[in-house]
Amino acid sequence: MRNCYINGIATLSAQPTTDPDHFLEEIIEHTTPIFKAYDPDYKSYIKPAAMRRMSKAVKMGVTTAKMALEMASLDMPDAIITGTGMGCKQDSEKFLEKILNDDEQFLTPTLFIQSTHNTVGGQIALTLGCKGYNVTYVQEAVSFEVAVMDAQLMLSETPEKQILVGGIDEIPKNSTLLHQLDGQLKTEEHINVVQLLDSTTQGTVASEGATCIVLSAEKTPNSIASIKAVEIISSASSSTIQEKINAFLIAEGMTPSDIDAVILGNNGDSNYDYYYHDIQQALFQHTEQLCYKHLTGDYLVASSVGFWLSSKILQKQQVPPVTKVNAVTASQYKNILLYNQYQGKNHSIVLMQHVHA
Amino acid sequence: MNTGVAITGMGILSPIGNTVAENLQALQNAQSSIATIEMIQTRHKEAIKVGEIKKTNQELATTLGLSDTHRFSRTAMLGAIAAKEALQEANITDIDRYKTGFISGTSVGGMDTTEQYYLRFKEEPNYRRFIQAQHAGFTTQTIAHHLGINGYVSTISTACSSAANAIMLGARMIRAGQLDRVVVGGTDALSKFTINGFNSLMILSDEVCTPFDHHRKGLNLGEAAAYLVLESDAMLQKTEKKVLGTVVGWANANDAFHQTASSANGEGAYLAMEQALAIAKLEPNAIDYINAHGTATPNNDLSEGRAMLRIFGQDSVPMFSSTKAYTGHTLAAAGAVEAVYSLLSLREQLIFPNLHFSTPMEEFSLIPQQTIQHRALQTVLSNSFGFGGNCSTLIFTN
Numbered sequence: 001m002r003n004c005y006i007n008g009i010a011t012l013s014a015q016p017t018t019d020p021d022h023f024l025e026e027i028i029e030h031t032t033p034i035f036k037a038y039d040p041d042y043k044s045y046i047k048p049a050a051m052r053r054m055s056k057a058v059k060m061g062v063t064t065a066k067m068a069l070e071m072a073s074l075d076m077p078d079a080i081i082t083g084t085g086m087g088c089k090q091d092s093e094k095f096l097e098k099i100l101n102d103d104e105q106f107l108t109p110t111l112f113i114q115s116t117h118n119t120v121g122g123q124i125a126l127t128l129g130c131k132g133y134n135v136t137y138v139q140e141a142v143s144f145e146v147a148v149m150d151a152q153l154m155l156s157e158t159p160e161k162q163i164l165v166g167g168i169d170e171i172p173k174n175s176t177l178l179h180q181l182d183g184q185l186k187t188e189e190h191i192n193v194v195q196l197l198d199s200t201t202q203g204t205v206a207s208e209g210a211t212c213i214v215l216s217a218e219k220t221p222n223s224i225a226s227i228k229a230v231e232i233i234s235s236a237s238s239s240t241i242q243e244k245i246n247a248f249l250i251a252e253g254m255t256p257s258d259i260d261a262v263i264l265g266n267n268g269d270s271n272y273d274y275y276y277h278d279i280q281q282a283l284f285q286h287t288e289q290l291c292y293k294h295l296t297g298d299y300l301v302a303s304s305v306g307f308w309l310s311s312k313i314l315q316k317q318q319v320p321p322v323t324k325v326n327a328v329t330a331s332q333y334k335n336i337l338l339y340n341q342y343q344g345k346n347h348s349i350v351l352m353q354h355v356h357a
Numbered sequence: 358m359n360t361g362v363a364i365t366g367m368g369i370l371s372p373i374g375n376t377v378a379e380n381l382q383a384l385q386n387a388q389s390s391i392a393t394i395e396m397i398q399t400r401h402k403e404a405i406k407v408g409e410i411k412k413t414n415q416e417l418a419t420t421l422g423l424s425d426t427h428r429f430s431r432t433a434m435l436g437a438i439a440a441k442e443a444l445q446e447a448n449i450t451d452i453d454r455y456k457t458g459f460i461s462g463t464s465v466g467g468m469d470t471t472e473q474y475y476l477r478f479k480e481e482p483n484y485r486r487f488i489q490a491q492h493a494g495f496t497t498q499t500i501a502h503h504l505g506i507n508g509y510v511s512t513i514s515t516a517c518s519s520a521a522n523a524i525m526l527g528a529r530m531i532r533a534g535q536l537d538r539v540v541v542g543g544t545d546a547l548s549k550f551t552i553n554g555f556n557s558l559m560i561l562s563d564e565v566c567t568p569f570d571h572h573r574k575g576l577n578l579g580e581a582a583a584y585l586v587l588e589s590d591a592m593l594q595k596t597e598k599k600v601l602g603t604v605v606g607w608a609n610a611n612d613a614f615h616q617t618a619s620s621a622n623g624e625g626a627y628l629a630m631e632q633a634l635a636i637a638k639l640e641p642n643a644i645d646y647i648n649a650h651g652t653a654t655p656n657n658d659l660s661e662g663r664a665m666l667r668i669f670g671q672d673s674v675p676m677f678s679s680t681k682a683y684t685g686h687t688l689a690a691a692g693a694v695e696a697v698y699s700l701l702s703l704r705e706q707l708i709f710p711n712l713h714f715s716t717p718m719e720e721f722s723l724i725p726q727q728t729i730q731h732r733a734l735q736t737v738l739s740n741s742f743g744f745g746g747n748c749s750t751l752i753f754t755n
Contacts, residue, residue, distance in 0.1 A: 080611070086492060087514065096468075099553050100476055104400045112554035113617050113744070116464060117493060117514035122745025125611045131628055134611040134747055135522055138466075138514040140494035146511040150526065153533055175491070178478055182488040234459075234501055234510035300494075345498065 004152050004215050005223040005355065007162070008072030010064040011308035012037055013209040013296040018067065023312055024320035027295060030193040033186045033205045034176055035297060046127075053110070054123070057088050057170040060210035061120035062127055065164060069128075072214035072222050077164035079133035080124050081150050083143035085300020087117030087136075089172035097174070120168050141265075141342035142232045143167060144211065144304040145350065149230050151215050159217035167301030168210040176206050184343070186268075196294040197325065199268035207297030211304035219355060225311040228252060228351040235345050238278045245283060245339065248349050260330040261288040261313065263306045263323075265340030267298040275341050280326070284337075288330045290323040303340040303348060310336045314354045359638050361605035361754065362528040365538075365598045366449070366586035368442025369697045370435050371684050372408035372579055376442060381701050384709045385729065389683050391565040391577045399552055405561045408579030408685030409547060410435065421503070428486050430467030432582075433499040436544030439582035440504055443540060447586035448598065455537035455592065458509035459501040460527050461584075462519025462543030464689040466493030466512075469548040496544070509536060514689065516743030517650075518609070519543050520583070521692030521751055525607035527587045537592050542584030542693035551578060551688065558617065560654045566686075568651035568679035569658050569725045571716040576652040579685025583693035585700075602700045606637025606738075606752030617744050618656050623664025625748035626650075626740060630668045633738070633750035641668055643736050644675045644752070646708050648695045649725070650740040651679020652686050661740060662723045675738075678711035678726045692741035696751060699737040703755035706734050 011017045015028055018040040028038060037060065042051060045063045054062070061082065069077065092115035098107055113119075118136035125134050133154070137146045144167030151163040179185045186203040193205055215227070231248055233241070249255055262284045266276045280289055290313075296305050313319055313333050338350040369376070372390035373383035383390075390408045394401075412420075417434040418427060429437070440459075444452070467490040474484040489495050497512040509530075513522045520543025527541035545551075555561050555578060562575035585604075593600065610632060612625025619625065634641060650661055665674050680698050687694050702708060711725035735754055742748045 085494065095554065096472060096475060096550060099549055100472065104549065104553050107553055107557040109554070109557040109559075109617075112557055115554070116516050116744050118516055118743070118745035118747060119616065121515075122611070122616055122747070125613045125746055126616065129613050131611050131613050131625065133609045134515070134745070135526075135609060136514050136745075137511055138463075138493040139497065139511045140492060142511070143494065153529055153535070156533060157529070178485075178488045181478055182485045184489070232511075233508060234498055235507045346494070 004155055004227040005219050006213050006225045006227065006311055007216055007220050007222040008068035008214040009308055009311050010067030011211040011305055012040060012060050012064050013305055014038055014207040015295050017308060024295065024322055027322055031190055033188065033191055034171060035207050036171060037208045055088050055091050055114055057168050058120050058123045061166055061168040062124055064210045064212040065124045065166060068212040068214050074162055074214055076128060076130060078161040079154060079163045080121055080130055081135050081147045081163060082121040082166040082168060083137040083147035083301055084117055084120065084168050085140055085143045086169055087138060088114050088119045089175055090170055091115045093172040093175050139346060141300055141303065141340060141346035142348050144301045145230055145232055145348040148227060152230065155215065155217040163215045164212060165215060166210060166212040167304040169208055169299045169301045171206060171208045179206065194294050196268035197266050197291055200270050202269060202271050204267035204269045204298045206299060208299055209296065211308055223355045225314040226353045226355055228353050231349045233347040236347060238275050241275060241347055242279055242282055245279060245349055252351055256283045256287060259287050259335050259337045260333045261290055261336050263290045263310055263336060263338045265293060265303055266291045267293045272343050275344060279339065286328060288328045289326045290319065291325050292323055306338045306340065310338060310352045314352060359605045359636060361603035362531045362587050363593055363600045364585050364602050364604060364700065365588050365600060366443040366447025367601060367697050367700060368439040368446065369583040369694060370410060370439045371581040371694055372410055373683050377697065384683065387710055387712060389565060389712055391682065391685055397547060397549060399549055401552060401556055404563055406563065406565055406577050407547060408577060410580055428490050429499055430470040430490050430496055431546035432463055432465060432467060432469060432544050433496045435546055435582035436461060436500045437503045440500055440540055440584040443584040443586050452505045456508065457506055458530065458536045458539040459506040460511050460523040460539060460541045461497040461500060462513045462523040462689040463493045463496055463545055464514055464516055464519060465545050465548050465551055466496045467491045468550045469546040472549050515747040516745055517688050517691055518741040518743040518747040518749040519689035521741035521749035522609055524585060524604060524692065524696055524751055525609060525749060528604050528607055531587050531589050538586060538588040540584050540586055543690040544582035545580060545688040545690045547578060547580040562653065565713055566653035566682050567713040568653040568681055568711055569718065569723060570714050571718045573653045573655060573658060575654050577685040579687040581684055581687035581690040581694050583690055583697045585696060602703050602753050602755050604751060605754050606633040606639065608632030608636060609749045612746035612748055614746060619660035619742065621660065623660040625746055626661050626664035626742060627667050629748040629750040630664065633752050637752045642673065644738045645734045646702060646737050647675055647677035648699050648737060648739040649677050649679045650742050651681055653681060659720055662721055666721060674723060676708055676726050678709060680709055682712035695739045699739045699753045702737055703734055703753060706731060708732055
């Protein structure tokens, strides 16, 4: 597959990651199983009149889109591809509750209009006036990765294009509480999230956020990293995942020892973190291992934070100490492997590379 | 012309039939399904007409042989039944033998189940298995798992153009050699959520819809699932399969005009048709028939009509019809339902009529086909448009 250069990236999360000078030096320590994103100054990116009608997901998506485009020195992308696990769930939830609680009466269309999964992609297009290709993917924990894969495919078809890819998910209040009922989230009232990865209870912690990246097939002066390969696997056992990672590396002419750092989606769920623990031991024992969900929480596009972390490491050639989970330190960062899954499903394997100046 | 990607199977479950054969029969007999709603309790019962699949969830579960603790929403069950028919027609039993993907469009996902249990999840632990089932991606994965597809599985949700975009992505992935074969299409069940959503927008008709008619009053909602099997040339050589047709053109553009309304000159629709023709390497006059989006809302039909006039020229718009008056608007599934109908048009050399048309629109002189036509058809264009400005066009040949 053709190389895919990242020319701009912006991540909004439960840490102040939208600040370009911030690289997880100082951490916000979250203490509840559900916590919100750290809000940047949305007003710098969205006019107040437009913002009043925007849900959190749209605000986060439009803001990170503008930030990423600015970094890439690009006014108008040729395509907008977004991924979201739950879509505009806040408005969707409110509309549903009104239907159920008011017996289908007194409904206004605004919530419904903004409830569709493609609202963020549509609003970014509308804000930019972009008439190009526009698709929204909704595939649980690989929603962001399948959007990246579409962009990669498009760059192999039409290498002259510049593509905006986004991943967005917001916290809907009541639907997120339901995730405590079915075991997806931890139920402790107070939890020291920074210690999440050592947790011995089931479930994880939930948050929200958005990442936008600008991709091109050709290297530009703004290129900070490249995405070499992406693979998704809908469902597999831990041993199959190990085989898949090995095969993925072989296809790239590599072995685990060629990987300088591995970024993993461990989320403290005692039922499913063995997928990570198994490869940490079997494949990457001598490789620097990094995690981020103890800082940002988990949500269906949380893996996009891994893309941000990886891009920054490849660009700066340094690792935020708070992300390190073993004692190995690489001498340089050329190849970074990302692996993520949720409840044993929707696995993603990504190879990112350093860009030579 | 672009050599395109071969279609070797199709399956459909719609208000006018449980199989491809039953759908064809209803189309040939001009048999509409649109009627008063029966399967969902809603206070809008008398104010709307819909296209329903007259099977209960229990009947669907029995058809699929699901256990009592299954996690299939209605959307997932409709999808699984239609996808199985498509695989059967393509004669695929050894799903793991080649690299096979699944790409499904849906807008409601498991909303039909969520709205039944949402207020009772707290009291009823039994229902909690459906909490995750509300997600569109979960719906797709449930179907994929049932079919035995475990590799590339994704969901596209671009409102009413979802399934068209799924077909487009599948064709692109096959052409790039990323998959050997792929099941593509979409599924959406009727739900209180969409009934009330479209009702609040005041675009639901209380009569059977009349696409492209001057007096059109809005759309009828419907529910359906439909899928195609696409296969690479290498697979065709290996298996010597019957090819039902070929998808040769595809495009997706954005109207960038309004979150729900289409622009007056149909810019997004125009761009989608123009780019699909370019991908197909075809001139507009190569199109023999258009299966229009034609929802029968005042806004869509005007915008789509103007876009067709811009592409084809004032006096050269090909024969066209909307099949929405048979099935209702099946939302995310519509692009796949109409892909199946387009392939049936090509196979049977038939143009299915646009039901209930009587008065031409004032804004232009476009008149849809009103009676069944036997024609030599080579190339059919199908449009699907959705909220968010999403406009997609597919072109099929036989």
